[in-house]
Amino acid sequence: MHFLFDYSAQISLANVAIRAEAIDARAVIAALADELATARPLTDKEAFRALAGRVREKTGAKGKALFHPIRLALTGEQEGLELDLAVPLIEQGAAVRNAGLRAVFSAADRAAAFLHELEKPVTNA
Numbered sequence: 001m002h003f004l005f006d007y008s009a010q011i012s013l014a015n016v017a018i019r020a021e022a023i024d025a026r027a028v029i030a031a032l033a034d035e036l037a038t039a040r041p042l043t044d045k046e047a048f049r050a051l052a053g054r055v056r057e058k059t060g061a062k063g064k065a066l067f068h069p070i071r072l073a074l075t076g077e078q079e080g081l082e083l084d085l086a087v088p089l090i091e092q093g094a095a096v097r098n099a100g101l102r103a104v105f106s107a108a109d110r111a112a113a114f115l116h117e118l119e120k121p122v123t124n125a
Helices: 008-012 015-023 026-038 043-057 064-075 085-095 108-118
Strands: none
Touching: 008 015, 008 043, 008 108, 015 026, 015 108, 026 043, 026 064, 026 108, 043 064, 043 085, 064 085, 064 108, 085 108
16 A cells, blocks of 8 residues: 555656556556546546546557556556555545645646656666
């Protein structure tokens, strides 16, 4: 569950394998960020599934080609908890961030940050 509190698009995309997968799936990540920018919070499985369906319609991606990029963008990880369980947890955590708890970034914030970091040029330091 550390992905709730330790999310960083920048750190995730520093992983060469994650960056390569994200670049290949940029259309899905961009559609995800676009959908999340105007969607209501995904506080239950059905809301997440409906959003994933809209991303599928926009991109034509299905199965792993759809859900893996969503996982990368929203959790910064290549595997983990089922997304229809993880995303509502992300949203519920983001809803209580003003209660004096450690910040949990919403799905929309995560997708936008991941897309922003993905579009930055890679520097070899």
